[in-house]
Amino acid sequence: MQVKIDTKEKFHAITVLEPKLTANMTAELEASLVGYLQNDVKNLVLNLNPVEAIELPVAETLVKIQQSFYENNASFVICELQPQVENYLDEQQLLEILSPTPTESEAWDIVQMEEIERELLDDGEPLFNND
Template sequence: MEVKIDTREKFHAITIQEASIAANMTEKLEKCLLPLLQTDVKNVVLNLRDIQNIDNAAAGRLVQLQQIFYENNASFVICELQKQVEESLDKDNLLELINVTPTESEAWDIVQMEEIERELMDGEEFSN
């Protein structure tokens, strides 16, 4: 699987440079993404602009990956879905389970808002 990783101050912008994602490809994606949870910059913006097709198993695995990131106090936002991929996720009732934005810029905004939210929640825990 061909991916481009661009590390920013608060997140990694990862672009999958393939036309489709199949279930067997998600294992490679996991090996790329999960180690990021052990770094100072844990948040991920996954750009799927090149993806024209995603199979059900791969889509389900993306939902699980997002959950793993949120369980580890990290953001996981998917952006720039092609119309047919968005329709496929919606048909499989997965679209409402994932954090999706139309643009990478909006995904950055989500990451920043979630970072602020986590900082505020941590502050509340210490003040109680």
């Protein structure tokens, strides 16, 4: 599977360069994406703009991967879905779970906001002091 990887300070932006994500690509996709959880920079933006079709096992795996990232205090944001892929995910009732963004820039914003939120929550200090 061909991908383009762009590493930023707080996340990796990965663009899948395949026109179709088929069931036989599921294991490779999962292994390569979940591997980022071992890095210092764990957050991931997955750009699916070149993807024109996606099969159900891949879509279900993306949901599972997204959950793994959030369980590990990391962000996983999908962006730039083609209309036919978005419609398919909606029909499978997976679109709302994945909550993709229209642009990669918006995905970056979400990752950065979630990172700030985690930093504030990890601080252990209350945000407001009532004294």
